[in-house]
Amino acid sequence: MTNPHRISVGPEDERIALALWGEANSGKPPALLLHGTGFVAEVWDDVARELASRYTVYALDRRGHGDSHKPAADRYHFQDFAEDLCQVIETLDLSDIYGIGHSAGATDLLLAAKLLPQRFSRLFVMEPTVMDPRAARDAPLSDRSTAAVQSVLRRQPEFDSANAAFQRYRAAPAFAKWSEPSLRAYIQHGFATQQDGRVRLRCTPEIESAVTLPICEAMEQVYAGDARGNPFAWLSEIGCPVCVATTEQSWPIYKVMASRAAALIPHVSQWTFDGVDHCVAQEAPHQLLKALAAFEARSDRGAYP
8 A cells, every 4th residue: 555755845835735645657647636625645545545546646635725825814825826836836737637636636637727727637636616707796705604704713723632633523413424535644644733732723712713714705606806807717617637526425515616617527427426425535535436437537538427
């Protein structure tokens, strides 16, 4: 089995940290894995270990997460994450990439595939965060979503020990279906050990709240972007085959956003995971590996959409 090791790209104040399964000069094509909000690269370990037999596997700590840089609260726009990803791809000179992303991390891949169209061979995106820019609304965020963004600030940031954090998360409904290796990887790499032995979230509640705000705005079709504009129109320019996946047991809004993505992307197919919640890679890695292999074979034959 292949154990990951850590590398990083960029200067300290813009550093993007990665986990790497395999060797960069192996001659295998790259698989590039992007986690969702609040997590870290190693939560992909169950999937990445299997993919490493055919790919050199990279997984990012997205900005604000893990060992990557932690910019100010107004620097977590969708285009910021996509530009980080492009920096990694160009610095490592990756091409023929199989991009595999989850939730907001899936959005990073979709946008990067427009910015660097020659670098990607295919994308498998699970419940990406997507708005339809053609249906954008000029309206404030709803009170319900505003409360959700604020509620993130009340999350417990520290625990007495890594074991205490593991036990708390193991009992939480959101993590109840995660495999034990996935959850332990999250605790090990998603928390920093303090001098007194306590552990603290690397993606602090303040950072996660800043990341969550534009996500909620996209869900409600009110995301306006920053001075660079709204990048979601880029999805209609993606040239490689894309599979947009949903799960049976996730929230309805994820299925709505997947439908938005499928309506925008030119070369698109769709997949549904039965009996699984939002975090497929951590709940049912073997189901995901089967789907990834099927999409790889289908897109290699040009059988899309």
